[in-house]
Amino acid sequence: xxxxxxxxxxxxxxxxxxxxxxxxxxxxxxxxxxxxxxxxxxxxxxxxxxxxxxxxxxxxxxxxxxxxxxxxxxxxxxxxxxxxxxxxxxxxxxxxxxxxxxxxxxxxxxxxxxxxxxxxxxxxxxxxxxxxxxxxxxxxxxxxxxxxxxxxxxxxxxxxxxxxxxxxxxxxxxxxxxxxxxxxxxxxxxxxxxxxxxxxxxxxxxxxxxxxxxxxxxxxxxxxxxxxxxxxxxxxxxxxxxxxxxxxxxxxxxxxxxxxxxxxxxxxxxxxxxxxxxxxxxxxxxxxxxxxxxxxxxxxxxxxxxxxxx
Amino acid sequence: xxxxxxxxxxxxxxxxxxxxxxxxxxxxxxxxxxxxxxxxxxxxxxxxxxxxxxxxxxxxxxxxxxxxxxxxxxxxxxxxxxxxxxxxxxxxxxxxxxxxxxxxxxxxxxxxxxxxxxxxxxxxxxxxxxxxxxxxxxxxxxxxxxxxxxxxxxxxxxxxxxxxxxxxxxxxxxxxxxxxxxxxxxxxxxxxxxxxxxxxxxxxxxxxxxxxxxxxxxxxxxxxxxxxxxxxxxxxxxxxxxxxxxxxxxxxxxxxxxxxxxxxxxxxxxxxxxxxxxxxxxxxxxxxxxxxxxxxxxxxxxxxxxxxxxxxxxxxxxxxxxxxxxxxxx
Numbered sequence: 001x002x003x004x005x006x007x008x009x010x011x012x013x014x015x016x017x018x019x020x021x022x023x024x025x026x027x028x029x030x031x032x033x034x035x036x037x038x039x040x041x042x043x044x045x046x047x048x049x050x051x052x053x054x055x056x057x058x059x060x061x062x063x064x065x066x067x068x069x070x071x072x073x074x075x076x077x078x079x080x081x082x083x084x085x086x087x088x089x090x091x092x093x094x095x096x097x098x099x100x101x102x103x104x105x106x107x108x109x110x111x112x113x114x115x116x117x118x119x120x121x122x123x124x125x126x127x128x129x130x131x132x133x134x135x136x137x138x139x140x141x142x143x144x145x146x147x148x149x150x151x152x153x154x155x156x157x158x159x160x161x162x163x164x165x166x167x168x169x170x171x172x173x174x175x176x177x178x179x180x181x182x183x184x185x186x187x188x189x190x191x192x193x194x195x196x197x198x199x200x201x202x203x204x205x206x207x208x209x210x211x212x213x214x215x216x217x218x219x220x221x222x223x224x225x226x227x228x229x230x231x232x233x234x235x236x237x238x239x240x241x242x243x244x245x246x247x248x249x250x251x252x253x254x255x256x257x258x259x260x261x262x263x264x265x266x267x268x269x270x271x272x273x274x275x276x277x278x279x280x281x282x283x284x285x286x287x288x289x290x291x292x293x294x295x296x297x298x299x300x301x302x303x304x305x306x307x308x309x310x
Numbered sequence: 311x312x313x314x315x316x317x318x319x320x321x322x323x324x325x326x327x328x329x330x331x332x333x334x335x336x337x338x339x340x341x342x343x344x345x346x347x348x349x350x351x352x353x354x355x356x357x358x359x360x361x362x363x364x365x366x367x368x369x370x371x372x373x374x375x376x377x378x379x380x381x382x383x384x385x386x387x388x389x390x391x392x393x394x395x396x397x398x399x400x401x402x403x404x405x406x407x408x409x410x411x412x413x414x415x416x417x418x419x420x421x422x423x424x425x426x427x428x429x430x431x432x433x434x435x436x437x438x439x440x441x442x443x444x445x446x447x448x449x450x451x452x453x454x455x456x457x458x459x460x461x462x463x464x465x466x467x468x469x470x471x472x473x474x475x476x477x478x479x480x481x482x483x484x485x486x487x488x489x490x491x492x493x494x495x496x497x498x499x500x501x502x503x504x505x506x507x508x509x510x511x512x513x514x515x516x517x518x519x520x521x522x523x524x525x526x527x528x529x530x531x532x533x534x535x536x537x538x539x540x541x542x543x544x545x546x547x548x549x550x551x552x553x554x555x556x557x558x559x560x561x562x563x564x565x566x567x568x569x570x571x572x573x574x575x576x577x578x579x580x581x582x583x584x585x586x587x588x589x590x591x592x593x594x595x596x597x598x599x600x601x602x603x604x605x606x607x608x609x610x611x612x613x614x615x616x617x618x619x620x621x622x623x624x625x626x627x628x629x630x631x632x633x634x635x636x637x638x639x640x
Contacts, residue, residue, distance in 0.1 A: 090542025
């Protein structure tokens with residue numbers, strides 16, 4: 001099946017002023033590739049500061065003016081140019097943002113849902129979509145500060161479901177929610193996928209991501225280091241040492257930490273960004289490492305787990 | 311409602327204390343002034359030709375020999391009873407002088423207040439929404455230029471260009487020279503108030519525009535604007551639907567806080583245009599040691615500025631749903 005979204009070798013960098021008036025190009029995402037098929041939930045999992053949110057902004061074409069994006073993004077088989085992104089965002093590609101700060105604090109929920117339309121059909125539609133997420137008609141008359149955390153999250157999901165999206169990009173949907181509420185919220189995204197849309201779930205929470213995702217792309221220091229089936233995790237068929245470390249760090253899998261910290265933007269050389277923390281790191285890892293297929297997944301490692309030597 | 315009444319009550323008590331403080335400071339400054347009221351108002355030459363008796367009479371009139379504490383307490387006692395005293399220079403009740411002057415100034419200040427508010431808000435929103443682009447650079451350039459221009463200098467330039475060279479506007483005063491008071495029309499008043507008001511507006515715009523620009527630029531960086539963009543809203547829609555709504559609150563504060571600046575500016579501008587307003591009267595009272603008039607003007611203008619800020623606070627409660635609904639709950 002043709003993927004809804006395909007991202008190849010995406011890089012995003014920022015122009016910043018270094019010392020004096022010297023401009024520096026700061027790469028935040030360096031080499032990111034992934035694909036989302038219809039009906040599929042693809043999770044992009046990475047720790048904080050790995051540049052995950054920028055991926056969402058990059059696809060939507062709403063990066064800040066001092067940023068620079070390279071690589072290929074195609075949506076429904078056609079290149080997603082800035083012009084096309086502007087035409088489809090909010091309609092065919094929707095974003096579900098992190099929290100209540102993404103709602104205008106001085107506008108009631110109803111008008112925000114309707115995006116300025118005042119006709120009767122828009123009213124009926126907004127009423128219906130709120131109801132779909134268990135929110136009463138009085139929610140329309142509330143200001144964002146009058147919503148609880150869970151309600152705000154459902155209102156944000158409702159903004160997405162009010163359109164007829166082909167691709168739903170979800171940015172960190174679960175912080176601040178208890179496990180049950182988080183699972184219920186994630187269930188809503190699975191529903192959207194079951195309706196035929198592609199869902200790109202951006203999160204730091206591997207465990208929760210695995211409860212609904214079909215595929216998982218692991219993101220480290222601006223690169224996708226592995227793309228695997230969700231089932232590969234439980235089956236132990238992991239390819240990249242970082243994915244393994246992430247899996248082992250989960251409480252139920254031993255809670256095993258690794259030393260060191262993720263390198264920040266601009267601190268990564270040409271080679272594998274994980275090399276300095278990797279138990280299997282070798283001098284060759286400092287050279288270029290290709291992203292290649294392995295056992296039905298993708299991996300960016302010279303010596304992947306369970307893989308043949310190159 | 312009860313909440314808001316309580317709030318207003320507290321504010322009014324604070325205002326009374328403020329006015330007391332302001333009048334005291336104004337009085338102390340006046341007492342410390344090296345100007346001799348007799349020399350400035352009667353003149354060195356005239357004094358020389360007067361007898362000791364006459365001089366003693368004048369000293370008595372200007373209150374030179376009364377102890378300061380007694381003078382202040384005397385003024386305060388009358389003021390509390392509603393009597394602002396008699397102006398020593400104009401020989402009319404202070405309340406009457408202030409009333410007339412305020413009427414003249416009000417034209418000017420209201421005009422300047424509205425123009426600088428509307429124009430400043432518009433320019434600020436345009437600049438903030440287009441940060442870093444040409445429109446922003448032009449507006450900022452204009453604001454910097456105007457901010458670094460003294461109001462009285464600008465007044466002189468406008469006077470020279472429009473009144474002297476082009477002859478489009480009168481060179482001073484608030485009504486035509488020699489006209490009967492009954493013949494003065496509203497058009498005459500507006501015609502005379504135009505240049506001073508324009509000066510005040512031009513200088514007032516810069517401050518409001520720059521502050522609004524900061525707020526607007528800040529809003530454009532907020533999460534909800536990013537999300538509106540992600541939902542396909544155009545920049546125009548974002549500015550009109552979210553920008554203006556959110557900039558309204560700081561704009562109210564700015565607008566009412568600018569009353570004090572316009573008051574301050576009017577003192578200089580009225581002087582240049584010989585416009586018989588409150589500002590000019592304040593200068594005359596200060597230089598001429600007219601204590602009752604100066605204290606009266608000080609207290610009245612402080613009260614106007616304070617009430618302006620109080621209005622802003624009260625409007626906040628009406629406009630901001632977080633205060634309006636939040637207060638209704640508790």
